[in-house]
Amino acid sequence: xxxxxxxATDGVDLTGILYKxxxxxxxxILAVHGMTSNCFKKRDDIIAKEANENGIDYFxxxxxxxxxxxxxxxxxxxxxxxxxxxxxYEDVLEAYEDIVGAILKLKELGxxxxxxxxxxxxxxxxxxxxxxxLEEEENDILDSIKxxxxxxxxxxxxxxxxxxxxxxxxxxxxAEEKEESNPKxxxxxxxxxxxxxxxxxxxxxxxxxxxxxxxxxxxxNLEKLNNIKVPLFMRWGNxxxxxxxxxxxxxxxxxxxxxxxxxxxxxxxxxxHGYHEKEEIIAKDIxxxxxxx
Numbered sequence: 001x002x003x004x005x006x007x008a009t010d011g012v013d014l015t016g017i018l019y020k021x022x023x024x025x026x027x028x029i030l031a032v033h034g035m036t037s038n039c040f041k042k043r044d045d046i047i048a049k050e051a052n053e054n055g056i057d058y059f060x061x062x063x064x065x066x067x068x069x070x071x072x073x074x075x076x077x078x079x080x081x082x083x084x085x086x087x088x089y090e091d092v093l094e095a096y097e098d099i100v101g102a103i104l105k106l107k108e109l110g111x112x113x114x115x116x117x118x119x120x121x122x123x124x125x126x127x128x129x130x131x132x133x134l135e136e137e138e139n140d141i142l143d144s145i146k147x148x149x150x151x152x153x154x155x156x157x158x159x160x161x162x163x164x165x166x167x168x169x170x171x172x173x174x175a176e177e178k179e180e181s182n183p184k185x186x187x188x189x190x191x192x193x194x195x196x197x198x199x200x201x202x203x204x205x206x207x208x209x210x211x212x213x214x215x216x217x218x219x220x221n222l223e224k225l226n227n228i229k230v231p232l233f234m235r236w237g238n239x240x241x242x243x244x245x246x247x248x249x250x251x252x253x254x255x256x257x258x259x260x261x262x263x264x265x266x267x268x269x270x271x272x273h274g275y276h277e278k279e280e281i282i283a284k285d286i287x288x289x290x291x292x293x
Contacts, residue, residue, distance in 0.1 A: 004059070004109075008101035010094070011075040016061025016102065018109075019048035023055065027113040027290070028106055029149070031060035032099060034120030036087045036194055038066045043119075043279045050283035056115075056290060059106060063098040065090035065121070068195055084184065088195045092203060092211055095125035096132050103141055115147040115290055120242075120273065123153035124211050131224045147231040147293055149286055152273055154242045155214045156204055162244065163193070168205075175201050216243070216250055222257045231262035231293035235282060237271030264289050 002018045017039055018028075029051055033039060039060035048058035064072045064085045072085035099116070106114055118126040126148060133142050161168050171191045175198045178185050183199040191201060203211075213224035225232075234254065238247035245253065247267035255265045268285075271278040 004061070004105065006061075006101055006105040007075065008064070008094075008097040009104070010097040012064055012097065012101075013073045013075070014061055014063065014098060014101065016059055017044075019052055019058040021052040021055055021057055025055050025057055026111055027055065027115070027146075028057040028059055028111045029115045029117050029286075029290075030099075030102055030106060031058065032063060032095070032116070032118040032122035032125055033060065033066065034118075034122045034152075035065065036068050037119070037122075038062050043275055043282070046279040047117075047283040047286060050280075050287050051290075054287050054291065056287070057111070059102070061098075061102055063095060063122075063125075065092070065095070087200075088186065089184065089197050089200060091200070092121065092125060093128065096129045099125060099129045100133070100138075100141065103144065107141075107144055112144060113146045114144045115149060116145055117149035117151070117286070118153070119151040120154060121156070123150040124156060124214070126150065127153070127213060127224055127228070128211055131227055134227055145230055147233065147290060148228050149233040149289070150235070151275065151282065152236050152241065153214050153234065155216055155218075155244060157208045157212050158215070158218070158244060159242055160192075160204055164191070167191075171201070172205050175205065216253055217245060220257060222254070225254075225258060226260070228260060231289070232258065232260045232264070233286065233289045234258075234263070234265045235271075235285065236267045237273060237275060237278070238267050239270055240272045242273050262293055264292075 004016045004018050039062050044060045051058045065087050067086045069086040069088045071082045074081045116126045178198045185198050187196050187201050236247050268278050275282050
């Protein structure tokens with residue numbers, strides 16, 4: 001393993017771990033973690049081991065949304081600034097800067113075949129970033145992306161409404177009242193599954209146009225997912241997973257809408273949202289998908 005320091009494209013300092021195969025390879029999986037998480041998980045270790053045994057390197061990094069609350073350091077015109085970061089304070093749209101920075105670093109290290117892998121909110125970040133790259137016609141970066149791997153992409157706006165139930169409108173109104181004067185204030189306990197600032201809550205609850213694309217059962221197009229033209233791998237669990245439908249129903253819905261000819265969409269029986277104790281299964285599925293494509 002090798003520690004890799006790099007910059008997001010807007011100057012934020014980031015760090016990751018590169019699991020290297022013994023022989024030199026041009027293939028690498030770039031892993032983007034979910035809410036409150038980091039790059040030091042058992043799941044990463046197991047997927048990395050399976051990847052390395054099959055001639056593929058594995059890079060996972062702590063994006064600016066890692067952990068719950070932390071400081072991030074940003075280099076602006078040669079001057080370093082500290083800003084509040086972590087899941088409680090992140091703007092999910094800034095993930096574009098993190099992921100593109102990671103891709104550019106991997107290209108600098110000589111990798112030509114990059115597979116983007118996300119978990120939970122990391123999936124949202126990847127789909128958003130991919131679509132932004134398309135819109136900006138960043139073809140040099142897009143050409144290096146050889147596949148997209150989405151582990152438990154969830155419908156965040158709908159999940160939030162279901163989670164809050166009758167309290168949803170009350171919390172939204174409270175956030176809007178605080179937006180002008182105290183956007184960095186934390187929302188009351190119960191407004192989210194973990195501490196969250198007013199600004200970040202509003203990104204998920206109201207200002208979600210750019211990330212509201214996993215509308216399973218609400219959208220018969222799933223346009224931003226269908227924009228992904230490279231091979232596409234999607235998985236969910238069926239045990240305490242954060243989805244509105246049964247896993248088998250969700251797989252059928254998404255499979256019928258996604259027209260990618262190189263799609264691999266399924267669920268892992270017995271897996272929860274984090275794939276705890278099912279890491280070996282998901283690792284083998286991911287590597288088999290890469291080898292097929």
